Amino acid sequence: MSSKIPIEELLRWRVAKAETDAPPAPRAARLLEMARPWWEIWPERFQSFVERLGGIQVAYGHAMAEPGQSRTGHPVPTLIVCPVEELETSVRVLYINVRDGRLRLRFQLDAGAAQDHESFEVTFVSDKPERPLLSAAAILSLESEYCIDTELCEELAHGWEQLKVTDRMPFRLILRSDKDVG
Amino acid sequence: MKAENESLLSRATSLGSLGAAARQQGEEVAAAAHFREAFGLALDAANQATDGGSHRARLDTLRAAARFALDCGEVTDARRLMNEAFSIEASTKFADEWAQLRDVTAWPDTWLVAAVRRDPPDVQALDALANRYWKTLFGRCQLLTLNHQKAGDLAQEAWCRVLRVRHALKPGGNFPAYLTTIATNLWRDWYRSAQRAGDMADHRLESLDAAHPNEDGESVALIDRIPDLKALSPEDQTLLAMDIDKALEQLTPQRREVLVARFINGESCAEIGQRYGRTEQSISGWVRQALKEVKLHLEAAGRGAAVKA
Numbered sequence: 072m073s074s075k076i077p078i079e080e081l082l083r084w085r086v087a088k089a090e091t092d093a094p095p096a097p098r099a100a101r102l103l104e105m106a107r108p109w110w111e112i113w114p115e116r117f118q119s120f121v122e123r124l125g126g127i128q129v130a131y132g133h134a135m136a137e138p139g140q141s142r143t144g145h146p147v148p149t150l151i152v153c154p155v156e157e158l159e160t161s162v163r164v165l166y167i168n169v170r171d172g173r174l175r176l177r178f179q180l181d182a183g184a185a186q187d188h189e190s191f192e193v194t195f196v197s198d199k200p201e202r203p204l205l206s207a208a209a210i211l212s213l214e215s216e217y218c219i220d221t222e223l224c225e226e227l228a229h230g231w232e233q234l235k236v237t238d239r240m241p242f243r244l245i246l247r248s249d250k251d252v253g
Numbered sequence: 254m255k256a257e258n259e260s261l262l263s264r265a266t267s268l269g270s271l272g273a274a275a276r277q278q279g280e281e282v283a284a285a286a287h288f289r290e291a292f293g294l295a296l297d298a299a300n301q302a303t304d305g306g307s308h309r310a311r312l313d314t315l316r317a318a319a320r321f322a323l324d325c326g327e328v329t330d331a332r333r334l335m336n337e338a339f340s341i342e343a344s345t346k347f348a349d350e351w352a353q354l355r356d357v358t359a360w361p362d363t364w365l366v367a368a369v370r371r372d373p374p375d376v377q378a379l380d381a382l383a384n385r386y387w388k389t390l391f392g393r394c395q396l397l398t399l400n401h402q403k404a405g406d407l408a409q410e411a412w413c414r415v416l417r418v419r420h421a422l423k424p425g426g427n428f429p430a431y432l433t434t435i436a437t438n439l440w441r442d443w444y445r446s447a448q449r450a451g452d453m454a455d456h457r458l459e460s461l462d463a464a465h466p467n468e469d470g471e472s473v474a475l476i477d478r479i480p481d482l483k484a485l486s487p488e489d490q491t492l493l494a495m496d497i498d499k500a501l502e503q504l505t506p507q508r509r510e511v512l513v514a515r516f517i518n519g520e521s522c523a524e525i526g527q528r529y530g531r532t533e534q535s536i537s538g539w540v541r542q543a544l545k546e547v548k549l550h551l552e553a554a555g556r557g558a559a560v561k562a
Contacts, residue, residue: 076482078544078551079516082396084482085497086517088490089395094405096387097412099379105409106416172421190442206417210442220438222418225282 109247110194110203120157121201124150124243127159144236146181149244151191162244165216167236172228176219178209191246193219198241209246258301258310262317265294269321276363276425284425285325292321292330299334312338312345319354326367326424328375357381366424374419383412386429393433396513397440397506399498407443411436433518437510444506493556500550508543515540 110117127148146161166177189211195204207221223231234240272287295318302311315338322331335354339346346355353359357377365385368378390411394404414435415422422428485493501509514520515536522536529536
């Protein structure tokens with residue numbers, strides 16, 4: 072019997088064992104294939120979503136004048152894609168912050184849109200020209216808001232640094248449910 | 254001609270030093286610009302050395318140019334320059350000063366990351382980088398998920414996330430720490446989703462299958478004491494790993510994450526506190542509490558005589 076072993080040493084031993092038991096690293100080609108964004112894999116699908124997104128009309132002035140909405144931002148035209156249906160709607164950006172190359176954004180689905188998704192894969196699409204900018208996971212918080220916290224490329228980080236929640240957002244959104252993503 | 258060549262190389266070297274300094278300070282745009290300029294000058298020097306210079310001078314210039322090419326992620330150019338050098342002098346292939354350049358697995362992280370953030374990324378560099386940090390990443394993922402399959406999924410997904418934003422990677426940054434952070438953030442998101450999904454969440458359903466009581470209703474994973482860790486038989490190692498995993502499973506995900514950050518990633522309580530928006534003292538308290546809880550659970554598993562918190 073040895074002398075007593077500190078818990079931290081046990082943890083390190085456990086990690087070392089896990090490392091020894093690790094499966095082989097995936098090959099670069101597989102990682103690159105897995106990392107390909109969905110719009111590259113299904114360009115036609117992306118195009119059809121973009122066309123629908125472009126058709127969504129949001130009454131900005133009316134929406135901003137609604138009582139109780141003074142502290143929230145512009146509605147952002149949004150297409151929700153689920154396996155059984157596609158819903159044209161909008162979301163309200165409640166918070167946006169770009170710092171150190173990271174985007175932190177919170178939004179709320181407009182009333183009437185499906186509220187029961189734990190998470191979405193959110194694709195940001197630029198207005199004109201309509202092209203995919205990035206995709207990120209949005210997780211539903213306890214306050215029924217969806218939160219995004221993700222890295223931005225330099226170009227977007229620079230361009231969005233000054234964005235305020237009250238600005239008109241330079242993007243539209245495609246929200247894909249987990250089931251659709253899977 | 255020789256003097257001009259030396260002057261070009263000297264300017265390239267100075268620019269390379271500036272690039273390295275900028276990279277160290279996280280100023281990647283400036284670093285890339287310096288390295289690119291240094292690469293251009295070194296290429297000019299290499300071209301001049303072709304006209305009547307000595308073999309040695311030309312090889313040295315080619316090597317410098319290849320290094321600067323790798324510094325700015327121009328892997329194809331670097332390989333072309335290396336091949337040129339090997340064609341001038343075949344023995345160069347085996348010379349020590351070319352060894353690191355030739356062998357992609359010997360490249361420092363800065364070169365590998367610079368090669369991966371390019372479009373298209375260099376596949377060999379990505380293979381080398383993935384191999385270099387896969388086991389370490391998997392080990393941390395195992396401790397967070399406490400499940401071999403999920404650890405693999407998490408590690409793989411972390412890599413995918415990194416690759417999706419690879420243009421934003423900083424070659425001078427701490428790549429393995431970044432990879433671990435991405436995996437930890439992902440795991441936190443998964444956990445939150447599962448928590449909201451409630452009783453039907455994957456991990457809960459799996460935990461029903463994971464209980465393996467023996468005929469007496471006691472866990473078969475328990476052994477009485479922990480002998481010298483290095484002397485454990487493979488079977489005992491498996492049992493001990495199961496007991497540790499069970500003890501960790503009893504912690505809240507946040508406490509587990511803090512233990513991993515503190516003792517496996519080697520972060521200080523102050524650093525962890527910054528991430529959580531808590532004071533160093535709070536985190537220190539969390540760590541003590543988590544250790545105490547693990548000890549209690551290991552005691553319950555019959556290993557109390559051998560561990561101390």
